[in-house]
Amino acid sequence: MQPETRMDDALQRECEERIVAIYARCVENQPNFGVSEDALTASLQRSLQRFLGSGGHTVSPDGVSDFLDQIQADDLHLALACANGNERAWWEFDQQHRSYMERVARHLAKTEADAQDVIDSVYVELYGTKVVDGERISKFSTYSGRGSIRGWLRTVIWHSLVDLHRAGHDEVSLDEMTETIGEGAAHASFADQPADGESEMIEEITRERYRKATVSAIASAFAGLDDHEKLLLLYYHVENLKLREIAKMCENESSPLRGWFQRKTQTRETGGRTHESTVMRWLEKSYARVLELFRKELGESHSFSADEIRQCVELATQDLTTGNIFAGLSTG
Amino acid sequence: MTNANNMTAEETKLQGILAAYLTSRKEEAPATPHLDHDTLAAFTEGTLNERETAPAVSHLVECSYCRHITAELVRLDLAFADEPMMARTGSETEKPTKVSQVLSGLFEKIFGSSENAVFAHEEKKDDEKKEDDEKQN
DSSP states (O other), rough: OOOOOOOOOHHHHHHHHHHHHHHHHHHOOOTTTTOOHHHHHHHHHHHHHHHHHHHHSOOOOOHHHHHHHHHOOHHHHHHHHHHHHHHHHHHHHHHHHHHHHHHHHHHSSSSSHHHHOOOOOOOHHHHHOOOETTTOOOOOOOOSSSSSSHHHHHHHHHHHHHHHHHTTOOOOHHHHHOSSSSSSOOOOOOOOHHHSHHHHHHHHHHHHHHHHHHHHHHHHHHSSOOOOHHHHHHHHHTTTHHHHHHHHHHHHTTOOHHHHHHHHTTTTOOSOHHHHHHHHHHHHHHHHHHHHHHHHHHHHHHHHOOHHHHHHHHHHHHHHHHHHTTTTTOOO | OOGGGGGGHHHHHHHHHHHHHHHOOOOOOOOOOOOOOOHHHHHHHSSSOHHHHHHHHHHHHOHHHHHHHHHHHHHHHHHHTTTTOOOOOOSSSSOOOOHHHHHHHHHHHHHSTTTTTTOOOOOHHHHHHHHHHHHHO
């Protein structure tokens, strides 16, 4: 558990004022949810502690205000009320979200029966059947309001479906469970050509040297990228996300991912959606960076000339048509 | 693969090499704990603040499990992007009977008849009830 981050007086005051205002607004919108100010305050304070504890630099009162302003307060209010078992809140929740949840479950599940099982199981989890120290533990108490409640429900439903799948199959590792898409590299080994004569043998030794250097250099180049660039490339090549799907993730104007790439590429889109072409530009910048690091690694660590580097790229490209030169890699 | 119009021939070839490398590399167990539902959902929606995004991004680079979940959530998000939210009802006169029925039905399925079900619902204390009544008035 993270140690509590102490706030100075100015920060503390800012927090208290904001939380009081948030509570007043929530109660005005839904006066019958029966959520106490203490309960909402406790939830927001927990989220605030995580926020303050997650970075190195200190946060200004404005930073705290921005954080609290971004909380989906009405959704959080609903969740807290449901966690308390408030009937009015449950009715609102059911009205607003049940049919959506059913559609999501049907979209993900293979059969209608599975979809219904998942919804039933999610509802039970949300209500909570476990009692600890006299208190019912509802899944709603884990919702913090940092994202929308619908986004959170999608995650809960997805996980519930994974659990349902697991229950019906033999024990499956986490890695195996994530293998459904995007992992389709062939597992062929290097193309083994018997050396026929000395010159062919020397050529083969040179090619082996180039192959090993290429594997090492590409790993090093990737490791040299910033985390955001790595994640973008992993989403595109490993998770097989399409450009529009990546764009969707960066759609929110205040999305830090979007902000990071815009700063990096010195582009700035205003007014809403990130375009697919923008994501493409981000990818192209990343490839250019990988190539730069790749060349640098081969030049410095392996003392390859520009021509040898070009040959490494050619050879690796040819090898890829017959198999995967990276099969048998242990770690990145 | 991306449209190679803006990439040199060498960059295009490197793209293929990089793709093969990324799909082959095996990741070690991540150094940080898996992201919880709350963080995964907020990250996918782009509502996680910058301070919290950095450690989340670092974890997602290392952890194929959490990364795969976020990829699935983005696809779900897109699939349901045009779903309208139900309008909030503020009516005082509509009685919330449906939820009790819903929950009763669920517990009946799980535990058998509802007579056998134990609702883990704590009765409110008298002063809490009084406070609620006062708020409603």
